[in-house]
Amino acid sequence: xxxxxxxxxxxxxPANTESRIYKLWEDSGFFNPDSLPERHKEPFxxxxxxxxxxxxxxxxxxxxxxxEDIMTRYQRMQGKKALWVPGADHAGFETQVVYEKKLxxxxxxxxxxxxxxLYDEIMAFTLESKKHMEADVKALGASCDWSRExxxxxxxxVAEVQETFRKMYRDNxxxxxxxxxxxxxxHQTSLSDVETENVEKADKLYxxxxxxxxxxTVRPETIFGDVAVxxxxxxxxYKKFIxxxxxxxxxxxxxxxIVISDEEVDPEFxxxxxxxxxxxxxxxxxxxxxHKLPRVEVIDQFGKLNEKTGKYAGMKILExxxxxxEDLQVLELIExxxxxTHAVPTCYKCGTTIEPRVMPQWFVKxxxxxxxxxxxxxxxxxxxxxxNFEKIFLYWMDNTMDWNISRQIVWGIQxxxxxxxxxxxxxxxTDHREGDSCPTCGKPLTTETDTFDTWFSSGQWPLLAxxxxxxxxxxxYPTDVMETGRDLIFKWIPRMVIFGLYLVKEVPFRTxxxxxxVNDKHGKKMSKSKGNVVSPIDLTDKYGADALRIxxxxxxxxxxxxxLVEDKIKGYKHFCxxxxxxxxxxxxxxxxxxxxxxxxxxxxxxxxxxTELGKAITSITLHYENFRFHLAGEELYHYFWNTFADVxxxxxxxxxxxxxxxxxxxxxxxxxxILATNIKMLHPFMPFITEEIWGIxxxxxxxxxxxxxxxxxx
RNA sequence: GGGCGAUUAGCUCAGAUGGUUAGAGCGUUACAUUGACAUUGUAAAGGUCGGAGGUUCGAUUCCCCCAUCGCCCACCA
Numbered sequence: 001x002x003x004x005x006x007x008x009x010x011x012x013x014p015a016n017t018e019s020r021i022y023k024l025w026e027d028s029g030f031f032n033p034d035s036l037p038e039r040h041k042e043p044f045x046x047x048x049x050x051x052x053x054x055x056x057x058x059x060x061x062x063x064x065x066x067x068e069d070i071m072t073r074y075q076r077m078q079g080k081k082a083l084w085v086p087g088a089d090h091a092g093f094e095t096q097v098v099y100e101k102k103l104x105x106x107x108x109x110x111x112x113x114x115x116x117x118l119y120d121e122i123m124a125f126t127l128e129s130k131k132h133m134e135a136d137v138k139a140l141g142a143s144c145d146w147s148r149e150x151x152x153x154x155x156x157x158v159a160e161v162q163e164t165f166r167k168m169y170r171d172n173x174x175x176x177x178x179x180x181x182x183x184x185x186x187h188q189t190s191l192s193d194v195e196t197e198n199v200e201k202a203d204k205l206y207x208x209x210x211x212x213x214x215x216x217t218v219r220p221e222t223i224f225g226d227v228a229v230x231x232x233x234x235x236x237x238y239k240k241f242i243x244x245x246x247x248x249x250x251x252x253x254x255x256x257x258i259v260i261s262d263e264e265v266d267p268e269f270x271x272x273x274x275x276x277x278x279x280x281x282x283x284x285x286x287x288x289x290x291h292k293l294p295r296v297e298v299i300d301q302f303g304k305l306n307e308k309t310g311k312y313a314g315m316k317i318l319e320x321x322x323x324x325x326e327d328l329q330v331l332e333l334i335e336x337x338x339x340x341t342h343a344v345p346t347c348y349k350c351g352t353t354i355e356p357r358v359m360p361q362w363f364v365k366x367x368x369x370x371x372x373x374x375x376x377x378x379x380x381x382x383x384x385x386x387x388n389f390e391k392i393f394l395y396w397m398d399n400t401m402d403w404n405i406s407r408q409i410v411w412g413i414q415x416x417x418x419x420x421x422x423x424x425x426x427x428x429x430t431d432h433r434e435g436d437s438c439p440t441c442g443k444p445l446t447t448e449t450d451t452f453d454t455w456f457s458s459g460q461w462p463l464l465a466x467x468x469x470x471x472x473x474x475x476x477y478p479t480d481v482m483e484t485g486r487d488l489i490f491k492w493i494p495r496m497v498i499f500g501l502y503l504v505k506e507v508p509f510r511t512x513x514x515x516x517x518v519n520d521k522h523g524k525k526m527s528k529s530k531g532n533v534v535s536p537i538d539l540t541d542k543y544g545a546d547a548l549r550i551x552x553x554x555x556x557x558x559x560x561x562x563x564l565v566e567d568k569i570k571g572y573k574h575f576c577x578x579x580x581x582x583x584x585x586x587x588x589x590x591x592x593x594x595x596x597x598x599x600x601x602x603x604x605x606x607x608x609x610x611t612e613l614g615k616a617i618t619s620i621t622l623h624y625e626n627f628r629f630h631l632a633g634e635e636l637y638h639y640f641w642n643t644f645a646d647v648x649x650x651x652x653x654x655x656x657x658x659x660x661x662x663x664x665x666x667x668x669x670x671x672x673x674i675l676a677t678n679i680k681m682l683h684p685f686m687p688f689i690t691e692e693i694w695g696i697x698x699x700x701x702x703x704x705x706x707x708x709x710x711x712x713x714x
Numbered sequence: 715g716g717g718c719g720a721u722u723a724g725c726u727c728a729g730a731u732g733g734u735u736a737g738a739g740c741g742u743u744a745c746a747u748u749g750a751c752a753u754u755g756u757a758a759a760g761g762u763c764g765g766a767g768g769u770u771c772g773a774u775u776c777c778c779c780c781a782u783c784g785c786c787c788a789c790c791a
Contacts (some may be wrong), residue, residue, distance in 0.1 A: 126722080132744085180789090197786070205791085230791095266790050274791055276748055285787045343788070356789085388718070392786080396715075399787095516719095520761060523784085555727050555739080560719075561785085565726055574753040585750030628730070634738070649750080694760065 005379030012580035014544025014573075018688045022138055025691070030707050031145045033081040033221030033476075037707060044080035045479040046072055047509075048144055048463045049488070050087030050152060053130035054095040057137065059518040059526060059564055060485055063556070065140040066549040066685075067515060067629065068483050072143055074624050075480075077710040083476050084144040085465045086137060088130045091193070092412035092454035098185065099125055099193060099411070102487040110410075111143040111188070115449070119410045123153075136537050141545045141687045143706065148473070150465050152457050153413070157464050161457045162416040164503065166428050171415075173365045173502075174405070176419065176426030180282040181404050183357035184347040185303035187523055191347065192453055193401065194491050198343040205340035205551075206325060207271065209333045211246035211257070213238070215271025218340060219280070220328065221320040223250045224309045225298035226257060228276040230287060233261035235272050238515040251327035252310035260291050274602070282356050295358060303355055317355075360424035362415060362450070365398035373397050373497040376507050382497065385513045385627050389489055396490055405453045412451030418499045419448050459572050460497030462508035467472045474504075482509040486516055486559055513627055517560035518552070523563045539569055546686035547572040553685065554633040567569050575637060576689050579682070582645050583693050586675050589656045590668040595676055595699035609648060613674055621710070633685055640678050648674065672697070676709045 003641070029493050033043065046068050051061055068084060076082035087438035099122045100110055105676035110118055130151070144163070150157060168174040181190040213229055229246065231238035241259040248255045264283065265274050278288030279297040288295055305312045305320045306516055312320045328334050345354040374397035376382060377390060384390040406415065416429040421440035426448070427439060432449050444587045458463070462482070466473040478500070484492065492513060519525055520532040527533065540549045551569040556562045602610070616639045623632035655667035683690040683705050694705035 011751080099774070215791080219791085264790080269790050277791095281789075281791075283791075288791085342790090345789090392718070395787085487786090517785090557728075560727095563726060565740080568726070570753085571739055574751095577753045578751065581751035583750080588750075623730090626730075630728070631730080638738080645751085646755080650755095650787090699790090 002148050010581075010584070014546065014576070015541070017692050018139070018141070018540075018545055019653045020142065021688050021691050025143060025704065025706055026146070028704055028706065030704065031084075031143050031394040032147050033083040033145065036076070036081060039709075040076070040707075042080055043507055044072070044075040044082045045466075045476040046084045046481050046483065047462045047479055048084060048086045048142075049482075049492070050089040050150075050461065050465075051133050051137070052091035052094055053088040053126045053133055053151070054091055055129055056132055057140075057536055059534050059536050061136070061493050061540075062140060062548060063515050063518050063562070064442050064483065064485070064550045065137060065142050066552050067513070068144050068481075069140070070553065070624075070629055071483070071689070072682040073483060073687060073706070074710070076143070076706065077680070077683065077708060078687040079709065082095050083148070084142070086134075086142070086144040086149045086325060086463055088133060088149070089454070089458060090126060090151070092413065092451060093187075093189065093191070093349070093407060093409060094454070095122060095126060096409045096411040100187070115410045122411045126153075138539060139540055139545060141549065143687070144645075148465075148467075150467075152454075152461075152464075156467075157457065158413050160464060160468065161413050161452065161460060164499070165416060165452070165456075166430060166461060168364065168502075169428055173369065175363055175365065176360060176417075176424060177363045177402070178360045178424045179358060180285045180356045181359050182345060182354045183301070183359070184350065184352055185301065185355050186350050186352045187347065187409070188301065190357070190359065190404055190406060192455070194405050194455075195348050195453075196345040197348040199343045199351070200341060201353075203340050203342060203344075205270070205338040206328075207335040207337070208275075208328060209335055210273070210275060211248045212241065213246075215273050215275045215382055217275055217529065218342070219321070221279070221305065221309075221312070221317060221324045221484040222255045222277040222280045222298060223248075223255075223275070223324065224252065224305075224312075225279050225296040226255055226275045226362045227278060227288065227293045228258050228260050230260050230262045230265050230274045230276050230292065231272060232265040232267045232685075233263065235265075235267045238273060249333065251324065251331065253526050254314075258293075260287070260293075262287055262291070265289070279358050280356055282537060285356075285358060295360070299355060299357075300702070301357070308472060312490050353377045360419070360426075361404050361406040362426065363415070364403040364405055364456075366402050367438065369498045369502060370494070372501040373494055375555060376497060376501060381507045382509065383511050383585065385511060386557075389486070389512070389514055392489055393469045393494065396494060400450075403453075405456045406450040407453055408450055410449075410451065415448045415452055415458055417448040420445055425552070453548050455491060455495050458492060460499045460503065462496055463503060467644040468503070477504070477508070478506050479509045481511045481513055483513040483515070486514040489514060495668060511627075514559055516556070516559055518562050518564055521563055521565045523561065534564055534566075539566070543569045543573040544576060544688070546576055546689050549687075550575070550633055550637075550685045554637065558627065575641065576686065578641055578645060579679075579686075579689060579693070582640070582649060583675060583679075583696075584669045585649060587696070587698075590672050590698070593665070593668045593672055593698070595672065595697060597669060597672075600669050602666050602670070603661065603663075606666055606670055609670065609674075610714045613677065614638075614642070617677065617681065617711055617713050625685070629685075636678070636682055636685065640682070644674055644678060674714075680705065680711050681710055683708075685690040 034169050072082050072084040184188055205216050207214050207216050208221045242261045244259050245256050248257055278295040300306045301318050305315050307313045396428045400624050418427045418432050422443040423441040425438055425440040432445055438445050466477050496508045547569050551572040620632050620635050652667040655663045658664055679690045679693050690704045696704045
């Protein structure tokens with residue numbers, strides 16, 4: 001028998017309820033699909049985007065958890081064998097950056113620590129942060145299966161990520177290349193293209209007298225590394241110079257440079273003559289390959305000019321630029337200087353201008369893999385919500401460049417390979433050992449110390465989270481939905497599709513649901529430096545997880561950004577209270593009626609009310625099915641408040657007080673059953689308060705609302 | 715230089731396949747209320763649905779153009 005209505009405190013206090021209810025669910029074992037009752041057969045799977053284990057959850061995570069939990073709980077009630085796999089991401093570079101800031105504050109530096117010491121410290125920090133992160137996920141009510149939780153540095157995960165690398169190496173899809181990479185001079189690592197951010201920058205365009213030419217450049221300090229001058233083959237002005245060697249003067253002497261012609265030179269830009277510095281410009285490097293030009297490195301890994309620049313050696317790039325320009329002016333080699341605004345790639349974490357640097361690194365050959373992914377999407381194996389992201393995805397897949405997966409940081413999964421410092425070749429750790437002769441040049445091989453780009457492991461996450469290659473859980477693959485922020489359309493989604501297709505020849509998920517960014521109340525991006533960060537946990541403490549969840553989801557359409565207004569969350573706390581009080585009213589007015597009481601004779605008006613409820617159930621269910629959670633939530637809200645509370649309850653009051661037992665009994669039955677139906681349909685949005693209420697509704701069974709069947713029209 | 719999204723009530727936003735007086739929350743105004751709930755109820759004010767054209771019997775909704783804001787992508791030095 002249910003507990004007495006006296007248990008209904010006034011008003012509803014989430015703080016007293018939520019942790020107790022969460023424990024009830026965990027103890028039930030129903031988060032684990034294998035423990036669900038018999039009726040749950042067909043799998044429904046979501047892999048949680050593993051939050052970074054380097055801090056607390058932010059507002060965006062709140063929306064992620066809310067949406068994914070809504071889907072999972074809805075499908076579980078619909079009788080699916082629902083699995084939501086939680087995880088934690090070591091978040092390679094990101095965490096290393098967080099930790100380096102911490103070291104800086106303590107007056108320490110990673111560059112003064114040995115690799116193992118640094119790794120162990122970051123591991124301790126990460127494992128500690130992971131606990132907080134997990135507590136936050138629980139506080140938001142996530143009904144995920146903690147028994148299956150995976151960490152991206154679990155030994156089994158590490159081993160499998162490395163195995164994928166070996167497989168790709170053997171399949172000729174990963175190779176050791178020597179070419180320009182994005183180098184961050186602060187963090188001392190290369191970065192992939194998606195880890196750089198192009199920033200508009202006001203610079204100067206210097207026109208330098210350059211033998212018989214004038215060349216325009218924003219980087220005069222690289223002149224010492226120039227190896228050629230390039231012109232367009234059709235440029236009448238310069239045709240006669242092509243193939244000749246010219247003499248170029250600079251402050252430290254003279255250069256003898258060959259004049260080459262290349263289609264890529266735009267005759268319209270600058271003077272139509274381009275100085276070629278292969279070691280410090282991506283485009284120039286490519287020309288050096290096609291034209292077999294030498295390469296002269298003049299800037300080192302710290303962004304300082306090296307010994308090849310004479311008196312400028314040791315100067316930082318910007319310092320050297322000023323000095324070189326001054327000296328060129330003295331030599332009367334500067335023709336003019338123009339203001340120039342252009343986009344410059346910067347490190348997305350520290351904003352340092354990226355220094356293109358030619359280095360040996362590991363690359364993934366993208367073209368054949370991207371084609372697999374694009375074909376799968378064109379064949380409609382994957383559906384995007386909202387659908388315009390399909391176009392963005394395809395554009396991206398049709399224009400890929402090879403992916404640099406080497407990072408010069410310790411925090412991550414080590415690349416299982418050996419490298420040759422002499423000829424830049426690479427070999428698998430399964431084929432060679434430290435000290436073996438390089439298969440290419442015969443010199444001794446050394447063990448690779450670089451780690452993987454974190455997206456190399458995250459990209460395999462849907463499989464790894466299900467324990468691949470072990471078969472036990474692969475029945476949950478392909479998963480049903482991948483729900484994540486729209487900013488991950490480039491960074492993460494394509495890589496998961498690619499690895500899924502490559503490793504098991506099946507897409508990792510059938511539907512991609514992308515939510516927008518959660519911004520502050522003015523619609524501005526949240527950032528620590530702006531001080532406008534709103535913590536979902538603070539809001540949960542203040543208004544309850546239920547209010548936060550429904551407040552985040554209602555009014556937010558997929559793909560569109562959301563302005564997080566605290567008053568809105570507050571409004572849904574009021575809604576919680578409304579639900580609570582309506583429940584108190586019903587329970588104190590139904591006598592000994594229970595949910596097991598058979599349906600009594602109803603009046604015509606009662607039938608009308610039930611018909612209307614049936615329509616609401618149908619409509620709300622359809623919204624759930626079609627990922628229109630904002631509409632499902634809104635309709636639930638309005639039905640409960642404006643129809644059930646304002647109209648139906650008010651209408652029943654006289655009947656509850658009436659002496660006519662038939663009229664009274666039907667009113668009681670109606671109220672109790674409409675309430676229960678609403679509680680069920682609200683559960684995915686507001687799991688705590690609804691489970692609490694379900695626990696005190698009078699009925700024989702002691703079952704949890706968590707696994708209650710989804711209601712059907714009466 | 716490309717691409718995408720937005721532009722609807724004071725504020726934050728909904729309006730799925732075009733169709734009766736365009737909606738919500740918050741805010742505002744008036745009134746009510748000791749019996750589920752002031753975290754309330756009833757009612758009201760408030761919008762030429764960014765601008766110009768087109769398709770249609772009919773467009774906030776579909777098409778074209780323009781404007782403003784925002785986001786993303788981009789190796790023209």
